[in-house]
Amino acid sequence: MVNTKISLCGIELDNPIIPASGTFGFGKEFAELYDINILGTFSFKGTTHHERFGNPTPRIAETASGMLNAVGLQNPGVDAVIKDYLPDMKTYFHKPVMANVSGFSIEEYVDVSRKLDQQEQVGWLEINISCPNVHGGGMAFGTCPTAAAEVTRAVRGVTKKPIILKLSPNTTDIAAVAKACEDEGADAVSLINTLLSMRISLQTKKPLLHNITGGLSGPAIFPVALRMVYQVYQAVRIPIIGMGGISSAEDVVEMMLAGATAIQIGAANLVDPFICPQIIQKLPDVMRKYGISDLSTIIGGAHHG
Amino acid sequence: MVNTKISLCGIELDNPIIPASGTFGFGKEFAELYDINILGTFSFKGTTHHERFGNPTPRIAETASGMLNAVGLQNPGVDAVIKDYLPDMKTYFHKPVMANVSGFSIEEYVDVSRKLDQQEQVGWLEINISCPNVHGGGMAFGTCPTAAAEVTRAVRGVTKKPIILKLSPNTTDIAAVAKACEDEGADAVSLINTLLSMRISLQTKKPLLHNITGGLSGPAIFPVALRMVYQVYQAVRIPIIGMGGISSAEDVVEMMLAGATAIQIGAANLVDPFICPQIIQKLPDVMRKYGISDLSTIIGGAHHG
Amino acid sequence: MKEQQYTVKTNEQIASSVYKMVCAGDASVFTAPGQFINIKLDSLYLRRPISISDWNSERGTITLVYKDVGTGTAQMSRMLPGATMNVLSPLGNGFDTTVGGPKPLVIGGGVGTPPLLGLCKQLVKEGKHPHVILGFNTKDDVFYESEFLDLGLKTTIVTMDGSYGLRGMVTDACLNVQADYFFACGPFKMLQALCCTLPAEGQVSLEERMGCGFGACMGCSIMTRNGSMRVCKEGPVFERRLLDW
Amino acid sequence: MKEQQYTVKTNEQIASSVYKMVCAGDASVFTAPGQFINIKLDSLYLRRPISISDWNSERGTITLVYKDVGTGTAQMSRMLPGATMNVLSPLGNGFDTTVGGPKPLVIGGGVGTPPLLGLCKQLVKEGKHPHVILGFNTKDDVFYESEFLDLGLKTTIVTMDGSYGLRGMVTDACLNVQADYFFACGPFKMLQALCCTLPAEGQVSLEERMGCGFGACMGCSIMTRNGSMRVCKEGPVFERRLLDW
Numbered sequence A, B: 001m002v003n004t005k006i007s008l009c010g011i012e013l014d015n016p017i018i019p020a021s022g023t024f025g026f027g028k029e030f031a032e033l034y035d036i037n038i039l040g041t042f043s044f045k046g047t048t049h050h051e052r053f054g055n056p057t058p059r060i061a062e063t064a065s066g067m068l069n070a071v072g073l074q075n076p077g078v079d080a081v082i083k084d085y086l087p088d089m090k091t092y093f094h095k096p097v098m099a100n101v102s103g104f105s106i107e108e109y110v111d112v113s114r115k116l117d118q119q120e121q122v123g124w125l126e127i128n129i130s131c132p133n134v135h136g137g138g139m140a141f142g143t144c145p146t147a148a149a150e151v152t153r154a155v156r157g158v159t160k161k162p163i164i165l166k167l168s169p170n171t172t173d174i175a176a177v178a179k180a181c182e183d184e185g186a187d188a189v190s191l192i193n194t195l196l197s198m199r200i201s202l203q204t205k206k207p208l209l210h211n212i213t214g215g216l217s218g219p220a221i222f223p224v225a226l227r228m229v230y231q232v233y234q235a236v237r238i239p240i241i242g243m244g245g246i247s248s249a250e251d252v253v254e255m256m257l258a259g260a261t262a263i264q265i266g267a268a269n270l271v272d273p274f275i276c277p278q279i280i281q282k283l284p285d286v287m288r289k290y291g292i293s294d295l296s297t298i299i300g301g302a303h304h305g
Numbered sequence C, D: 001m002k003e004q005q006y007t008v009k010t011n012e013q014i015a016s017s018v019y020k021m022v023c024a025g026d027a028s029v030f031t032a033p034g035q036f037i038n039i040k041l042d043s044l045y046l047r048r049p050i051s052i053s054d055w056n057s058e059r060g061t062i063t064l065v066y067k068d069v070g071t072g073t074a075q076m077s078r079m080l081p082g083a084t085m086n087v088l089s090p091l092g093n094g095f096d097t098t099v100g101g102p103k104p105l106v107i108g109g110g111v112g113t114p115p116l117l118g119l120c121k122q123l124v125k126e127g128k129h130p131h132v133i134l135g136f137n138t139k140d141d142v143f144y145e146s147e148f149l150d151l152g153l154k155t156t157i158v159t160m161d162g163s164y165g166l167r168g169m170v171t172d173a174c175l176n177v178q179a180d181y182f183f184a185c186g187p188f189k190m191l192q193a194l195c196c197t198l199p200a201e202g203q204v205s206l207e208e209r210m211g212c213g214f215g216a217c218m219g220c221s222i223m224t225r226n227g228s229m230r231v232c233k234e235g236p237v238f239e240r241r242l243l244d245w
């Protein structure tokens, strides 16, 4: 028997597999496909103060081993999430859920966090300071250590729940941003959000996405994500949630060796809706193959010895 | 008849196809395969003051739609390049060549540039301030506008040849770095160098590359490169040489629409040594398909209208 | 929605760049014409959404008609009998045939035509007599005329250059037809023009670039008179009155 | 070096995870045993370097023997007769059989063994009588014994666990053999141990992770007593005295 349990900011997860925000909605579409209670937890769609439609379409483009999205944080707004989505979620998901908090100002982060903090179902607040698809600052918070620190401090003030700062890869020194978050009381960091990218249509000779740029996710970014997790692991002592292109149980192990305590799976859910149960099923075999009996012991393993 | 000619800092190229530094050696291996005079030009292996062996192996790893390298600027040193390589190159390449200048200090960039400036075969100096695989500053110059400006100013002082600053993608604001180079007299910028990345071996549970991290290149990074070229095009007036994952004539057109005057092809040469002649051959067909009669007219086309 | 394996039975060209593929597989999942599947193809990251043109639950066959417009559809066009495809199906809500009168207009443009065959079979089964109007650019693009004629339906073909059938656009052809309801599928501009010219109520099937095809990513959202809706989940078929055109 | 198309003729398992693939294609390009080819595989970015185990220019056949150790070799193991592979060949400098005496030692470890068959054929052709020593982990890993016996060569098999042939490592088996020259191919540690224990001159074939395989990327450079050399271009076979082990 191998042990896949890990502990994330004091909450025990059956396994480190967490569908990433924006690729799992509020879980309902997937709950129709399989029992999503097998997951460690999941991070729900980035939630802002007000309802947002997001960017005009096209919002999606394809790339080699990856995809671009410029959804632009479409969501029902925090009040509707609390009123309509969370009660419904109770009927199909019985574990603490990760609430993904997005915003355009420190006040918005604070405001949304304060409201979601009141929700008993919410286990962690994941503060997305890294969405590249919104104009007006969404990304700036995550690319600069002082701005990231400010958001952390402000959110820290309104919740006792664990807060996880979600970092942007579009920055020179992600470890410095992570450290700044840790110093202000972040309980964990999650990384990476998408890499700012674009595609151009040869037919129209214009950008393919209406928003011009979008965020790159999928296997293409896995080696970048791995490097960033590795660097952040050396800079902070708080747990790291690693993500970016993870698509197999082997990828999970590799990311944990780099320093991740738990991992998130984003784009892979979209092209293969059963990827999370598959990975959860295969993980024990892969662990045995590589001589791992307790998954939590390999966290950061690539740094030692 | 379509026209594939473009002009790069006052020198006319038959086509915008330029094999990228580090993937074409000094051209000899490829000259044995085809007449490399069909190329626009090529950028030879990054040259430093002293001979360098580079990093220990493993230096190469695979990723989804890409590869990592941590060669670490192996090269014979500038004096050997001038004494042994350039005279030999005359026998198989008859166009102005692009000299890729690498270094670990401003003095080294200046020194190598001054020596290569004297070489009649050298058409352009491409100053690589972005190699992620060397310790001690190689990358730092390319991630910070003031450091990039300093290198540019120093090299500008020792050559009348066009200087092209090669920029790093591992930075928050590549447009600011490009602008800083332009302000100090750069004749062009080239981008992107590789994205700092890593892989970990599940067998050994250690980083796959001896150098721990390496640079990601190949189709995986194409959408990132495209976005950066697009952003830099809006920030500077000097020409841009675009690169990162280009592997087809369609990619060439897409990169030029983003703002590139010429393009470089790196990793693709390694997995398909005949890729450049293939692209040069297919380019006219692709131009006709998308209604382009003069390639130089599409530069930055995605920004207009 | 299920993840399923379909096996190519036949795959033949039926018009310029247009192919008809018949696959063996579970066809019992489909509940309405206009639904689609999302196909995984080798070395392409995103799946490709293609409408079900026709299906037969008893025989276990599914018919797709697609145009080679890029890497994915080109790859499909090279698939040989016996090749297998991993698909997600069924996706989306199809046409609602319970509304509309006994003589609806069915309007297709180019490769918007395929799902209308399944639709017409359903309408005929329900005792209705649709009038079919199909628009193409030119003669070489025309397909499926005989399929609609075989259903005993009045079928009007229009081409932009007049090289086959009537000359003009489907909107021109529609002007002469009296109908109190319509179903349409085709290019965005055609659907928009139809909604602007036809006085009748109706349903149109839309396309958007899709990340998932089953409602998870919000990649395909459009704004409607009833708020935002996902083309892949609430659509691809929408009532025209929901569209703010 | 050329870019060529090889067609799989047969592909069969010959030991635990080890496969032998015979391909049809231009075999006239090879000039020495120990050369290798670099194989393009579907949806993998880098090519996979595999040694030529044997080749026949007249019949136009090439034999590869490879072990399934990862994505690429697993994919190869599933290839059926008729499948084609794009390869770069020939690559590298092979063994130089013009040096060494009439009774050289030929030492192989695991999947380092395949190129030694081509080597021995060449040595035999030149009138030499190599003594072949092959080391494997266990009985199930052993392959190619009969191929070497068929050449009339003294062939000693050693296994780590003694489940077949002698028990121990190839270095143990070599201690009892008098030879003034050796050729070796196998795991790095084995080659290093050989070079440390054998007093004779010889040649060893090395492996490195490769970017290109034809000398362009400097990915495979090693430092030798004569300066840096590329395993893919100046190697993969090196004289032992060049190696600073």
Ligand SMILES: Cc1cc2nc3c(=O)[nH]c(=O)nc-3n(C[C@H](O)[C@H](O)[C@H](O)COP(=O)(O)OP(=O)(O)OC[C@H]3O[C@@H](n4cnc5c(N)ncnc54)[C@H](O)[C@@H]3O)c2cc1C
Pocket: A061, A062, C036, C046, C047, C048, C049, C050, C051, C052, C065, C066, C067, C068, C069, C070, C071, C072, C073, C074, C111, C114, C115, C206, C207, C208, C209, C210, C236
């Ligand atoms: C619900 C739905 C049903 C469809 N039914 C059919 C059909 O029955 N027959 C048919 O020929 N076509 C149909 N299409 C369009 C079809 O999906 C595209 O032609 C196809 O995805 C193009 O893929 P490609 O790789 O050949 O082109 P590429 O341009 O190489 O594709 C690149 C990316 O863009 C996406 N894309 C390109 N064009 C479209 C498009 N028009 N709509 C949505 N995504 C696109 C691709 O899916 C892919 O992700 C349908 C689209 C949708 C949304």
Ligand SMILES: Cc1cc2nc3c(=O)[nH]c(=O)nc-3n(C[C@H](O)[C@H](O)[C@H](O)COP(=O)(O)OP(=O)(O)OC[C@H]3O[C@@H](n4cnc5c(N)ncnc54)[C@H](O)[C@@H]3O)c2cc1C
Pocket: B061, B062, D036, D046, D047, D048, D049, D050, D051, D052, D065, D066, D067, D068, D069, D070, D071, D072, D073, D074, D111, D114, D115, D206, D207, D208, D209, D210, D236
């Ligand atoms: C000159 C040369 C000749 C070789 N000849 C043979 C042979 O005849 N038979 C045989 O079984 N093996 C041989 N190998 C080793 C063979 O190349 C690897 O086993 C193979 O590349 C593994 O690929 P994979 O996709 O299965 O493994 P993965 O681990 O999935 O490969 C990932 C990457 O690492 C590289 N890689 C992994 N292992 C090695 C290795 N040992 N050497 C070099 N690159 C590696 C792969 O090429 C690929 O780029 C040879 C290697 C070299 C350099």
Ligand SMILES: Cc1cc2nc3c(=O)[nH]c(=O)nc-3n(C[C@H](O)[C@H](O)[C@H](O)COP(=O)(O)O)c2cc1C
Pocket: A020, A021, A022, A023, A045, A046, A047, A069, A071, A073, A100, A102, A128, A131, A166, A192, A193, A194, A216, A217, A218, A219, A221, A243, A244, A245, A246, A264, A265, A266, A267, A268, C211, C217, C218, C219
């Ligand atoms: C369609 C889509 C929507 C996303 N929306 C959000 C979001 O609302 N909030 C957030 O923090 N991250 C969002 N992300 C980023 C992912 O959570 C994840 O960080 C990123 O995609 C990298 O992981 P992957 O390569 O596994 O997809 C989104 C990603 C995708 C593909």
Ligand SMILES: Cc1cc2nc3c(=O)[nH]c(=O)nc-3n(C[C@H](O)[C@H](O)[C@H](O)COP(=O)(O)O)c2cc1C
Pocket: B020, B021, B022, B023, B045, B046, B047, B069, B071, B073, B100, B102, B128, B131, B166, B192, B193, B194, B216, B217, B218, B219, B221, B243, B244, B245, B246, B264, B265, B266, B267, B268, D211, D217, D218, D219
């Ligand atoms: C093996 C290898 C070696 C490289 N060496 C250099 C170098 O010496 N100098 C340099 O400026 N860039 C070097 N690069 C970066 C490339 O020139 C290019 O910027 C990068 O690979 C992105 O392009 P690509 O995706 O087409 O490979 C090297 C890249 C590779 C793959």
Ligand code: FES
Pocket: C209, C210, C211, C212, C213, C214, C215, C216, C217, C218, C219, C220, C221, C230, C231, C232, C233
């Ligand atoms: S394509 Fe993902 S929600 Fe519609």
Ligand code: FES
Pocket: D209, D210, D211, D212, D213, D214, D215, D216, D217, D218, D219, D220, D221, D230, D231, D232, D233
């Ligand atoms: S693998 Fe590129 S030089 Fe040897």
